[in-house]
Amino acid sequence: MRKIYTTTFLLGLLLLENLLIHSFQTANATPKTVPPQSTLTELYAKADDYATAWPDSLRKIAGLVMQEGKRLNDKNALVRGQRYEAQALWRLGSHDKAMQMAIKALSDAEKWKTTSELPDIYGVIGNLHKEKANYSMALAAVAKGMGIARSRRDTVGIIYMARLQAMFTQGLGADRRDSILIDKSLDMHLEGLKLAESSPRFEKHTIGYYNNLAQVYVKKKDPEKALFYVTKGMNLAKKHNQLLSLTYSYTWLSQIWLMREDKKKAIGYLESALKITQELHNPFREMEVNRYLYRALSQTSNYKEALAAYTRYSEIRDSLRVLENVRQIGEVQMKYEADKKDQQIGALGAANRSKTREIVWALGGLLAFLLLSVFMFFQYRTISRTNKVLAKNNQKINDQAEKLTVLMKELHHRVKNNLQTVSSLLSLQSSRITDEDARQSIRAGQQRIEAMSLIHKSLYNDDTVNLVNMREYMCNLIESVMQSFGISHEQLKLSISVSVREMDIDTAMPIGLIVNEWITNSFKHAFKHTSDPEISVILENRGNLYLEISDNGVGMDLKKWESPAGSFGVKVVKVLSRQLDGKCKVQIAGGTKFIMEAPLRQRSTDG
Known part of the structure; x- marks a missing residue:
């Protein structure tokens, strides 16, 4: 009964303290300054410096780039400025606005054929889907970016897209707890890293690979390999002043030390990462680091600081309108208050509580639990019914698509047969004509019909009922002309x-x-x-x-x-x-x- 009383009492304290929590304090660091007048080349260079570290300054640069693009009627600059704006909004946690801007940049890039920006735009879109754990759409976006980067022989773009594909595959594997996908992501990372390490020009691009590989090995519980890669990533991040990348290096170092049972070092690295995120004025990353710090502190007896870390995480999450999850903050506060009360009870020897209050708190908690359980049960049934309807509709669509494919194949088959019949009739007709010019004309018409017939033959034989395999078609067509x-x-x-x-x-x-x-x-x-x-x-x-x-x-x-x-x-x-x-x-x-x-x-x- 004492435990019930303690739990319900602490829940009351939690509600009271939440009413008194102030909104979180943003970092006091001054954003990077932007020269009042700069050429596009200078603005691009500064934007690349700010892209992963100073989102507020990146937004200012984005505005200047778009302004200069309008003045010069430079479509590429306009699209690039929009992409910078989307990147900045993503880093600031405004994911809905970031997606809107990224889609606008994508639309304008395709309209104006500024293909050089498309891989990076798809990279932003993929990362935004990843933040919502929508890995299928994230991977689809990056696949499009990779296709464009390869068609343009853009090595930097290929390196970046390959890293995103590997990272999203790892995230999907972790989300599904699928070790096969995680192993696949490891192979993808190592393959992309080979290209990134192929030239000193790409050295800066290896940092993300080293950090991601460290993360994969942390997930696989292999601290030695994780330490090998995170050390390389940390050293290069310091060399190139990549402060945001450095926060990821420190995060994975903390997880390595947690596996080695050195909680003090783990917490120290997370505090260093947190300080950098505050200096960068990057609230989304600050939220993530606070979450890791809370988990590390939760493994110690210092529940007060663990609660403080989770409170900061929760405040930033709520301010950014990230999906709410209040369960963990309740657990942390209950652990902290329970530890505090146990100490008071041991020191003061106070053991008696009012039976009436025990019953009231217990019944209130039980009633709340029952109401929540009923609500969750009905929600589960509603979702299950909806999923069944969707599955049935999807099956109908798939069946109709298969039927349509069969009909299209049959149509191509019949057209091919009809064209071949016409060709045969022309051949018979030409054999009876003595005039050589007339025979040549019929022969030319017969060959034109054969050219059309070959297309329908190709469509009938292939799985795609409306796309022609051009190399096969060309080879067959020329072979047919040669035979004639x-x-x-x-x-x-x-x-x-x-x-x-x-x-x-x-x-x-x-x-x-x-x-x-x-x-x-x-x-x-x-x-x-x-x-x-x-x-x-x-x-x-x-x-x-x-x-x-x-x-x-x-x-x-x-x-x-x-x-x-x-x-x-x-x-x-x-x-x-x-x-x-x-x-x-x-x-x-x-x-x-x-x-x-x-x-x-x-x-x-x-x-």
């Missing part, structure tokens, strides 16, 4: 370079017909006096869709290309180019070279 002219691979030196992996059918069809027309023209006219014929086909993403077809033949008469009344094949090529909103030209130098550039469609992907 009776040309073997020994008679022709053929080079095919296709780096665009997939295209939607609306783009792939005109491309295939253009290639068919031009190579057919080469076989007809280019190689009459050429002993070693050569043809080269290139299809690449060069910002725009780039198609080049060249041969070493006699060279095309440019009058046929430029004349409005040119051959039917030339007219087809020009019409199909306009259909793709493309521009095409012909060059004559040691043969004929056809070049077309057209805007990339949204569903085209690089290989």
Whole structure:
């Protein structure tokens, strides 16, 4: 009964003390000053210095960058300023506003094609999802950033995205308590670290890897390896004055010393980390360090200081509107008050309490517990029913998607068969025609139908029912044209370079017909006096869709290309180019070279 009384009495003290707690004091450190007039290059350099340490100063820099971007009509500067603003708001704990700004930066970057900023923008978005433990969306955002960084051959961006992917995978593993994911994140960290350590230019970028590896080994209860990596990270953080990174080094050092049962050292490192976060005026990081400090102090008998650390954590969390969790502060205060009361009881020998008060407090606590239990039970049932409905709806959607895929495949199959039937009819018809020009025209039409048929064959055979595998399609198409002219691979030196992996059918069809027309023209006219014929086909993403077809033949008469009344094949090529909103030209130098550039469609992907 004494314990019940003590517990309920302490709960009362907790409520009373919460009413008297003042709002937490922000750090007194003065933010970094910003020169009143600076060039964009100077502003970028200062923003990179402030990005992880001084969020208030970073916001000022962001405003100046956007102001200068508007003055100069520099779209890249505008997007970069928005990204700096999102980073600052994230560091300050204003996650909703940070996400809004990051999405605006993403929208403007895509609208203005300022791709250099996209990896960092996706990095901010991924980190914001991570703060809410939404690891699936965090990993999806970083995967997009990694794709862009790789396409731009941005080594720094690749190093950063790889670290975020490894870190989010580790967080997902910890959240699910999945040791396989944690081991996978360890391999990902080590792989990314190889690239970061490949050049002294990237030395600063290794700090995050060392700290993250230390965290993984702390989670795996391996203090020796954790100490190896955290020491390297700490030394580099000091060398490059990366104060925020230093707080993470100190945090993992504290966890290592806790594993080694040296609580004094652990608490000392956390207090050092806390001091740095206050100097940086970084409330979100200050909140996290206070949480670790509370946990460390909770392992000692100093419950008063543990309560103070948790109170600071709770105040900052509430001020930042982070998800509330009052259970732990109640436990800390009860431990502190219980220890205090036990000491008083031992010293004074006071043991008697009023039976009436015991019963009242006990019944009140029991009633509160029962009400909370009933509420939680009904909440659980509601959520369970909702989850079942969602699962059923998702299954219906998946079933419909599978049916639609089957129908699309069947449609492509039937179109392919119908086109092949038409091709066969044209072949039979041409065999009865004696006029050679007419036979050639029917033969050209038959080959055009074959070019379209190959696309539907590719779509029927692949899992994707609306994206064409362009390399496979190009190889099959050119092979078909060669067979129709009776040309073997020994008679022709053929080079095919296709780096665009997939295209939607609306783009792939005109491309295939253009290639068919031009190579057919080469076989007809280019190689009459050429002993070693050569043809080269290139299809690449060069910002725009780039198609080049060249041969070493006699060279095309440019009058046929430029004349409005040119051959039917030339007219087809020009019409199909306009259909793709493309521009095409012909060059004559040691043969004929056809070049077309057209805007990339949204569903085209690089290989």
